[in-house]
Amino acid sequence: MSGAVLRAEDVTMRFGGLTALSKFNIELRPKELVGLIGPNGAGKTTAFNALSGVYAPTEGSVILGGVRVNGLRPHQVCALGIARTFQNIRLFKNLSALDNVRIACHARGHGPLWEPLLGTSGHEVREGRMEATARELLEVMGLGDLADAQAKNLPYGLQRRLEIARALGAEPKVLCLDEPAAGMNATETAALMSLIHDIRDRFGVAVLLIEHDMKLVMGISERLIVLDHGVTISSGKPEDVRKDPKVIEAYLGVEDGHKALDSEAA
Amino acid sequence: MRALRSLAPFLLGAPVFWLVQCYAPPTLAIVLLMAGVNVILAVSLNMVNGFTGQFSLGHAGFMAIGAYTTAKITLALGDPAGGVPPWLWSNGVFLLALLAGMGLSALMGLMVGVPSLRLRGDYLAIVTLGFNEIIRVLIENVRWLGGATGISGVPPYTTLVWVGLAALATVVTAQRLLCSTHGRAMLSVREDEVAAEAMGVDTVGYKVRAFALSAAFAGLGGGLLGHYILLVTPKSFTFVKSIEVVVMVVLGGMGSISGATLAAVLLTGALELMRGLDQYRMVMYSLLLVVLMLARPTGLFGTREIWEFWGAKKKKAAA
Numbered sequence: 251m252s253g254a255v256l257r258a259e260d261v262t263m264r265f266g267g268l269t270a271l272s273k274f275n276i277e278l279r280p281k282e283l284v285g286l287i288g289p290n291g292a293g294k295t296t297a298f299n300a301l302s303g304v305y306a307p308t309e310g311s312v313i314l315g316g317v318r319v320n321g322l323r324p325h326q327v328c329a330l331g332i333a334r335t336f337q338n339i340r341l342f343k344n345l346s347a348l349d350n351v352r353i354a355c356h357a358r359g360h361g362p363l364w365e366p367l368l369g370t371s372g373h374e375v376r377e378g379r380m381e382a383t384a385r386e387l388l389e390v391m392g393l394g395d396l397a398d399a400q401a402k403n404l405p406y407g408l409q410r411r412l413e414i415a416r417a418l419g420a421e422p423k424v425l426c427l428d429e430p431a432a433g434m435n436a437t438e439t440a441a442l443m444s445l446i447h448d449i450r451d452r453f454g455v456a457v458l459l460i461e462h463d464m465k466l467v468m469g470i471s472e473r474l475i476v477l478d479h480g481v482t483i484s485s486g487k488p489e490d491v492r493k494d495p496k497v498i499e500a501y502l503g504v505e506d507g508h509k510a511l512d513s514e515a516a
Numbered sequence: 517m518r519a520l521r522s523l524a525p526f527l528l529g530a531p532v533f534w535l536v537q538c539y540a541p542p543t544l545a546i547v548l549l550m551a552g553v554n555v556i557l558a559v560s561l562n563m564v565n566g567f568t569g570q571f572s573l574g575h576a577g578f579m580a581i582g583a584y585t586t587a588k589i590t591l592a593l594g595d596p597a598g599g600v601p602p603w604l605w606s607n608g609v610f611l612l613a614l615l616a617g618m619g620l621s622a623l624m625g626l627m628v629g630v631p632s633l634r635l636r637g638d639y640l641a642i643v644t645l646g647f648n649e650i651i652r653v654l655i656e657n658v659r660w661l662g663g664a665t666g667i668s669g670v671p672p673y674t675t676l677v678w679v680g681l682a683a684l685a686t687v688v689t690a691q692r693l694l695c696s697t698h699g700r701a702m703l704s705v706r707e708d709e710v711a712a713e714a715m716g717v718d719t720v721g722y723k724v725r726a727f728a729l730s731a732a733f734a735g736l737g738g739g740l741l742g743h744y745i746l747l748v749t750p751k752s753f754t755f756v757k758s759i760e761v762v763v764m765v766v767l768g769g770m771g772s773i774s775g776a777t778l779a780a781v782l783l784t785g786a787l788e789l790m791r792g793l794d795q796y797r798m799v800m801y802s803l804l805l806v807v808l809m810l811a812r813p814t815g816l817f818g819t820r821e822i823w824e825f826w827g828a829k830k831k832k833a834a835a
């Protein structure tokens with residue numbers, strides 16, 4: 251389909267003899283919320299890294315907004331409209347929350363290097379614009395009062411939120427969230443999931459969400475892709491995927507799979 | 517109005533430096549001058565080691581390029597021509613020569629930076645150290661540059677006003693850079709390169725830019741130093757000089773501009789005060805460094821600036 255913002259065609263990642271991801275296909279339409287699930291070690295993060303340019307795919311191609319991004323450096327891929335968070339939080343720890351977000355605004359908001367050195371008016375206008383954007387994003391993510399706090403001093407749940415705010419600062423068309431709810435309790439997770447839903451509506455981004463807890467993504471994803479051992483074993487609407495015997499097997503083993511999943515959903 | 521504001525530090529600084537130059541006792545003037553040159557070196561190295569978190573050990577190499585370029589030009593254009601008054605001619609030529617030295621240094625910074633900045637940490641340190649030695653050995657073997665004896669008879673153009681303004685220019689540049697989006701991009705490289713890259717920061721590009729800018733000011737420092745000691749020799753630019761500058765940056769706190777400035781002034785002053793100790797001077801100097809690093813392992817100010825401590829104190833007092 252031509253309307254896709256992000257398309258991966260038969261992306262394969264091999265590390266030496268290990269195939270971490272094999273023939274991964276995805277097509278993300280604008281404003282779509284897609285969940286990428288699978289047990290630990292299924293290749294979800296590898297898929298993310300291949301999409302965001304951290305790895306160059308061994309085979310296949312990644313197309314972002316009509317441009318083939320294979321082999322581009324991550325910052326170039328980011329400029330084409332993809333931004334991500336990390337499974338193990340990677341904030342700029344010693345900088346303030348505001349600076350964390352402003353750095354993401356840099357790529358689209360900066361002027362020539364000599365401008366700030368000479369103190370021109372263009373530079374001040376740009377700085378003002380970036381700061382306004384960053385403060386608004388912090389506000390949306392519920393970090394409005396903590397703009398000056400050092401990132402490393404924020405509580406864990408807020409660090410996760412700050413990472414999302416930072417990713418949004420890059421003005422992406424596709425937002426990739428790598429286990430954003432990891433380490434959160436049930437209430438925090440529920441709040442975060444509804445927030446992700448709101449973000450999608452408010453900023454009009456397509457969201458690709460990695461999660462290994464199936465129950466979580468079921469609620470908000472419009473479509474699911476299930477990976478196991480690097481292979482896509484199922485994809486489609488959440489209710490269909492849930493009933494897919496292959497998925498149940500991957501998650502729960504063969505015996506009693508159905509019962510466990512049904513009771514969990516109930 | 518805006519031009520006035522961006523030039524304000526220099527318009528205010530120039531008369532102050534001029535007064536100091538006129539009325540300071542000669543010994544104090546010498547210390548101040550050396551301190552000024554060291555401020556230039558420390559603050560400029562801080563752009564690489566402090567802002568982007570890369571470890572460069574080649575600062576003296578860039579100083580050498582600046583010093584030799586500047587000296588060659590001022591020697592070639594020594595005599596006033598076309599009825600220009602001598603003071604105007606000499607200062608004009610000096611400015612031109614310093615700018616050329618900065619330019620050539622920056623160019624060398626780019627040339628070293630582009631291939632080697634894909635390396636990290638210790639590996640980059642070794643490459644920059646190697647570059648430093650290459651420059652020195654190259655100069656020693658080029659007769660046009662005076663070989664091992666260097667260039668003597670360099671005109672005494674460096675004054676306290678020159679050094680003061682140059683130091684001010686370095687600090688103002690570093691400060692304006694740090695407060696801008698470009699400076700923050702450099703800091704993000706120091707904090708987390710993978711995340712910075714994923715957020716759209718051209719990490720290699722910013723490392724190279726920091727390197728070139730830092731090299732330019734190192735060249736400025738080298739040029740000023742050469743026209744003060746009136747002699748430019750390869751011996752002044754060994755890696756020991758590079759390490760001296762690294763010590764100032766580490767002592768001041770990586771990334772802190774005021775820290776690097778203060779450390780440069782303190783160390784210059786301390787060395788001068790210990791002159792009476794004769795052969796024990798360097799022992800005391802080393803001891804001072806050890807004690808300071810034990811007392812403040814992250815440097816005098818850490819990554820913060822001096823005024824941030826003022827703010828913290830005020831907040832505490834208010835609470």
